[in-house]
């Protein structure tokens with residue numbers, strides 16, 4: 001697959017096969033996050049990986065959808081806010097941007113390996129912090145499912161659900 005094909009094939013899968021994901025495959029996907037760019041190369045991220053039944057039982061309580069509980073792997077992407085680059089002019093902390101890039105690398109690498117993912121930001125944030133006893137410096141940003149999909153991408157759907165290029169791009173004349 002060339003890159004655009006890969007990007008079009010990535011989709012939010014919400015139905016998974018029970019088949020476990022090999023540890024080496026999970027590591028391969030996480031490697032894509034590791035090499036992601038970040039502001040000032042701060043790499044302000046940490047990934048919690050849930051694969052065993054006891055830990056998955058906890059992870060499944062962090063989001064309310066039933067399909068989520070089918071995923072044999074759950075990754076919680078956290079930001080180390082204090083370690084992220086902050087722009088001096090307006091004090092903007094770039095952790096969220098850095099995390100988004102790393103997570104997107106994960107979703108694309110997973111797609112390349114025939115795996116499916118779904119970003120989840122609508123999870124129970126406070127419960128997550130408490131249940132996992134997260135240290136103060138770790139902010140949970142997103143849950144990610146990682147599994148062999150039981151559904152398939154509808155590449156045509158991307159074309160209809162996405163805005164047209166003309167709607168999102170301005171060329172040259174901005175006034």
Ligand SMILES: Cc1cc2nc3c(=O)[nH]c(=O)nc-3n(C[C@H](O)[C@H](O)[C@H](O)COP(=O)(O)O)c2cc1C
Nearest residue numbers: 010011012013014065118119120121122123142158
């Ligand atoms: C930052 C972010 C947060 C998201 N949070 C959720 C979520 O909490 N629950 C969910 O089912 N999907 C979530 N999604 C998936 C989006 O709904 C999905 O990416 C979007 O509808 C486009 O569909 P596609 O991923 O299949 O291309 C999230 C996606 C992103 C990028």
